[in-house]
Amino acid sequence: MDRGTLYNELKPLLVSLAYHTMGSIAEAEDIVHDVFLSWEEKPPHQVRDPKAYLCKMVHNRCVDYIRSPRRDRETYVGPWLPEPIDTTYVQEYDPMESIVWKESLSTAGLLLLQQLSATERIVFLLHEVFHYRFDEIAEIVDKSTVNCRQIFHRAKKSLGNLPERSPEVIEKKAALAERFAEALMTANIELLIELLSSETVLYQDGGGKVKAALRPIKGSDLIIRFFIAVAPEFPPGYRCVTCEINGMPGIRLVIGEMTFAVVTFDYLQNQLSNVYVVMNPEKLTHFNKDI
Structure with a gap:
């Protein structure tokens, strides 16, 4: 060959x-x-x-x-x-x-x-x-x-054990990701409270290129306050697109055809144990290379 x-x-x-x-x-x-x-x-x-x-x-x-x-x-x-x-x-x-x-x-x-x-x-x-x-x-x-x-x-x-990938588990996790997207788009605080726990940690990777939290934020109360504070800074007309990121359910935040953030999760039963948000544009070039 x-x-x-x-x-x-x-x-x-x-x-x-x-x-x-x-x-x-x-x-x-x-x-x-x-x-x-x-x-x-x-x-x-x-x-x-x-x-x-x-x-x-x-x-x-x-x-x-x-x-x-x-x-x-x-x-x-x-x-x-x-x-x-x-x-x-x-x-x-x-x-x-x-x-x-x-x-x-x-x-x-x-x-x-x-x-x-x-x-x-x-x-x-x-x-x-x-x-x-x-x-x-x-x-x-x-x-x-x-x-x-x-x-x-x-x-x-x-x-430890890697996340299970059976169709049933993936479907359940996809539903949680969709509910998070809904909560984000509609500013549904009650839904966020349901999805997050006192142990949930939010990680934002802006890489110094865009505005992002410089330290992990722990607990549903602080995470919700953070989202409320930054919501007015989201681009007008943005939308959430559910997708598969690294083989697991995730979300792309999109304005027009450009992805400006990617959200993935660590799941624990019916809640999100960790929320990972990549906003560093250098890490999103593969999402926007055809634009």
Whole structure:
């Protein structure tokens, strides 16, 4: 198989792998692009298994990037949230990408993943999300099969159980997201009180590019007061569009055709345990690239 065909086949997997490790689709695409360029320079006979080799190269680049000074998030303005990915129409547009992205980690899962080391992330992702065997993972991360199994179990214990994705659960969570959108659009305080709890936390990621809360806001009372205070600043005529973000129900806040915020949730029974709002325009370019 020629390298151009391999590129088209493997790019969704490699971008998804890098994205889940980094939390940024832009960084992931840059890493995968650089990896393919370096691969082009190697004679074909030096790469026995291109898929394993490219996964290994992506892993190494991610590790280097995470450890680099430019990755320092201590200088990030306000809470950092992973870049949201709209997975609503992936299956319709590209069956190959659908296979890769259908089990994309939610915002909450991606945030938990950031607490792991780079090697723990890659081992966990390859086995849990991409269903690689431990012997295959061992070749990619230069560890023994036994060590990879231990790393995975340690990472899984740290992360806990990932959100259930059965059709029934997704439908229930989609209904909660729609009710939140309704409450936001109609300023329905009673509905917000019903959806939020004293333990709910609101995170806003403006990245210093737009006005946003610089610290997480905890508790339904403070969150509702915050929304009441900022509601007059929302663009006139905006609307909420329910969609699938990282494989889970979410909301896009839209003015005209432009998405200016993406809202995702962490769910607990019939309430929202966390609300994540990405407003940093640099993290929303994929939503607006065709405008």
